[in-house]
Amino acid sequence: MHWTPEHAQPLNQWPEQHLDVSSTTPSPAHKLELPPGGRQRCHYAWAHDDISALTASNLLKRYAEKYSGVLDSPYERPTLGGYGEAAFLNGAKGDPEPWPGPETPYPLASLHEGLPGTKSGGGGGSGGLGGSPVLAGNLPEPLYAGNACGGPSAAQEYAAGYGAGYLAPGYCTQTGAALPPPPPAALLQPPPPPGYGPSGSLYNYPAGGYAAQPGYGALPPPPAPPPAPYLTSGLAAPTPLPTPAPPRPSPASYGFQGVAEAGVSLKRKATDEGAEGRYRKYAFEPAKAPAADGTSYPAADNGECRGNGFRVKPPGAAEEASGKYAGGVPLKVLGSPVYGPQLEPFEKFSERAPAPAPRGGFAVPSGEPPKGVDQGALELATSKMVDCGPPVQWADVAGQGALKAALEEELVWPLLRPPTYPGSPRPPRTVLLFGPRGAGKALLGRCLATQLGATLLRLRGGTLVAPGAAEGARLLQAAFAAARCRPPAVLLISELDALLSVRDDGTAAAGALQAPLLACLDGGCGAGADGVLVVGTTSRPAALDEATRRRFALRFYVTLPDGPARGQILQRALAQQGCALSERELAALVQGTQGFSGGELGQLCQQAAAGAGLPGLQRPISYKDMEAALAKVGPRASPKDLDSFVEWDKMYGFGH
Numbered sequence: 001m002h003w004t005p006e007h008a009q010p011l012n013q014w015p016e017q018h019l020d021v022s023s024t025t026p027s028p029a030h031k032l033e034l035p036p037g038g039r040q041r042c043h044y045a046w047a048h049d050d051i052s053a054l055t056a057s058n059l060l061k062r063y064a065e066k067y068s069g070v071l072d073s074p075y076e077r078p079t080l081g082g083y084g085e086a087a088f089l090n091g092a093k094g095d096p097e098p099w100p101g102p103e104t105p106y107p108l109a110s111l112h113e114g115l116p117g118t119k120s121g122g123g124g125g126s127g128g129l130g131g132s133p134v135l136a137g138n139l140p141e142p143l144y145a146g147n148a149c150g151g152p153s154a155a156q157e158y159a160a161g162y163g164a165g166y167l168a169p170g171y172c173t174q175t176g177a178a179l180p181p182p183p184p185a186a187l188l189q190p191p192p193p194p195g196y197g198p199s200g201s202l203y204n205y206p207a208g209g210y211a212a213q214p215g216y217g218a219l220p221p222p223p224a225p226p227p228a229p230y231l232t233s234g235l236a237a238p239t240p241l242p243t244p245a246p247p248r249p250s251p252a253s254y255g256f257q258g259v260a261e262a263g264v265s266l267k268r269k270a271t272d273e274g275a276e277g278r279y280r281k282y283a284f285e286p287a288k289a290p291a292a293d294g295t296s297y298p299a300a301d302n303g304e305c306r307g308n309g310f311r312v313k314p315p316g317a318a319e320e321a322s323g324k325y326a327g328g329v330p331l332k333v334l335g336s337p338v339y340g341p342q343l344e345p346f347e348k349f350s351e352r353a354p355a356p357a358p359r360g361g362f363a364v365p366s367g368e369p370p371k372g373v374d375q376g377a378l379e380l381a382t383s384k385m386v387d388c389g390p391p392v393q394w395a396d397v398a399g400q401g402a403l404k405a406a407l408e409e410e411l412v413w414p415l416l417r418p419p420t421y422p423g424s425p426r427p428p429r430t431v432l433l434f435g436p437r438g439a440g441k442a443l444l445g446r447c448l449a450t451q452l453g454a455t456l457l458r459l460r461g462g463t464l465v466a467p468g469a470a471e472g473a474r475l476l477q478a479a480f481a482a483a484r485c486r487p488p489a490v491l492l493i494s495e496l497d498a499l500l501s502v503r504d505d506g507t508a509a510a511g512a513l514q515a516p517l518l519a520c521l522d523g524g525c526g527a528g529a530d531g532v533l534v535v536g537t538t539s540r541p542a543a544l545d546e547a548t549r550r551r552f553a554l555r556f557y558v559t560l561p562d563g564p565a566r567g568q569i570l571q572r573a574l575a576q577q578g579c580a581l582s583e584r585e586l587a588a589l590v591q592g593t594q595g596f597s598g599g600e601l602g603q604l605c606q607q608a609a610a611g612a613g614l615p616g617l618q619r620p621i622s623y624k625d626m627e628a629a630l631a632k633v634g635p636r637a638s639p640k641d642l643d644s645f646v647e648w649d650k651m652y653g654f655g656h
């Protein structure tokens with residue numbers, strides 16, 4: 001039968017209670033715990049419980065008095081667990097006096113020690129194990145000495161491991177004998193909390209001994225109690241009910257030790273599973289956190305995964321990247337500089353006084369024809385080759401500042417300067433001007449003649465080649481002769497490259513006029529005499545073979561005009577056409593004629609004039625005429641051409 005609080009009797013009803021201490025069935029604990037030798041005796045005493053009635057009543061009277069003091073004293077009902085487990089464990093519910101006998105290994109505090117109204121007894125402290133307080137105290141020597149049925153040692157173990165002292169009414173195993181009163185109800189555990197089922201242990205059985213009890217899985221079955229101490233009066237405590245279980249510990253706070261516990265816990269687990277399974281939903285478990293962003297995907301440990309698992313780039317990342325690359329410094333607006341007065345007007349050069357007739361090295365006309373030259377050819381050359389055009393001053397050449405300077409310093413001045421000393425190096429007598437068509441090479445040649453005050457003889461390679469090689473050779477020789485006859489002379493040979501025709505595969509054609517040319521350049525036809533400058537020009541420098549190229553001491557790249565130069569050229573050309581554009585219109589034209597040569601600009605203006613009406617009837621050229629002309633006239637030099645010029649210049653030019 002399970003003791004339940006209902007069985008608790010108030011103390012004042014105890015006297016009627018009689019303890020039936022006779023029992024023939026030892027509790028399992030007794031079976032287990034009794035020393036072998038003591039088993040017999042213990043059975044004997046237990047069976048025959050021959051404690052005199054007098055003794056029993058003495059005992060009851062003694063403890064009744066003792067307990068009555070307790071009950072009358074005003075004190076709080078202890079809270080659950082208010083009493084240390086030890087108190088319940090060793091059952092020291094009442095008397096603090098130790099059981100006479102060897103020092104107990106477990107000094108126990110008296111249950112009532114320190115309570116108001118209680119006598120500060122000699123108990124407490126090392127209160128002996130005297131087993132149940134009911135039996136403790138200076139009781140007469142127990143009838144059973146030694147180990148009888150679990151004498152002190154047994155009692156100790158028992159008491160220590162278990163609150164054996166409490167003998168509930170209803171457990172009177174001794175007929176007629178009144179047991180000491182049960183501890184006041186206050187000492188009893190409160191009723192179990194709701195949720196506990198009717199079955200299962202509510203009590204804190206000591207570890208070991210008992211098989212796991214079916215339970216709620218919340219508490220492991222308590223360990224088996226050590227053998228109950230026997231009443232000194234011979235009363236053998238019947239199998240005591242286990243003390244009320246301590247408050248249900250949280251799973252982690254079970255205090256049971258040892259294998260039994262482990263077994264118990266294992267066993268419990270099995271049952272727990274059931275119980276826990278039943279109550280799992282209430283079990284404390286951290287719920288899985290939903291994905292932070294509420295998606296149904298489980299949040300990865302690192303919290304990285306979102307949605308379909310792809311991470312979203314932080315906004316603006318792409319912009320930032322493009323900003324980094326695309327946001328470079330905006331390119332400067334390229335364009336030809338606005339045509340402006342910074343350029344020297346053409347006239348300026350023309351203002352310059354013509355160079356004084358050179359004295360000295362260049363030449364003084366000898367008046368005598370050179371020997372071996374065909375007279376007819378000479379006359380032809382004089383009449384046909386001598387350029388009688390207006391002088392060209394440096395200012396008449398738009399732009400080309402650097403080139404103009406180089407030419408002046410490298411050619412003109414040395415030619416004009418008398419030799420500084422005998423044997424001083426001769427000034428160059430040949431110069432090659434190369435660059436795109438219409439770039440002003442001839443113009444420069446003309447300028448040079450002007451600057452040297454020299455006769456200008458102009459040859460076109462193509463003209464020489466046309467009548468045939470022989471005829472051409474004759475003419476070439478006549479030209480050089482004539483130049484020699486008219487010192488200072490500038491022999492301007494344009495389209496030099498026509499004289500040196502080179503097949504597409506780079507092999508020279510049948511030396512058309514190359515040989516006579518080289519001979520003349522070497523002074524064979526009077527050339528090279530003092531007072532003759534040969535200016536060769538070409539727009540195909542690459543067609544020149546090395547022999548020819550090397551006959552020209554100076555080689556300069558004549559580039560296309562830049563913006564301001566273009567403006568000047570346009571302005572001059574338009575002026576020649578009798579019209580003038582506004583600065584804005586001019587600026588627009590300059591912008592729209594990038595890559596045009598001077599010659600092409602002239603052509604443009606001529607085209608515009610044509611659009612303005614027939615010659616003589618034409619109106620002034622308008623901007624619209626120019627725009628129309630642009631549709632027809634365009635730059636000839638391709639970027640590729642321009643690149644080749646640059647390359648050649650690097651390789652063979654004198655740069656400037």
Ligand SMILES: Nc1ncnc2c1ncn2[C@@H]1O[C@H](COP(=O)(O)OP(=O)(O)OP(=O)(O)O)[C@@H](O)[C@H]1O
Pocket residue numbers: 396397398399400436437438439440441442443444494495537538539561565569597598599600602
């Ligand atoms: N820098 C310039 N300043 C003024 N006029 C120029 C300039 N360049 C070219 N021109 C004009 O363009 C026309 C062609 O010039 P020029 O004959 O000197 O070119 P080129 O280089 O000799 O051409 P080609 O290779 O066909 O002989 C000329 O009427 C000239 O006045």
Ligand SMILES: [Mg+2]
Pocket residue numbers: 441442443494495537
């Ligand atoms: Mg020319």
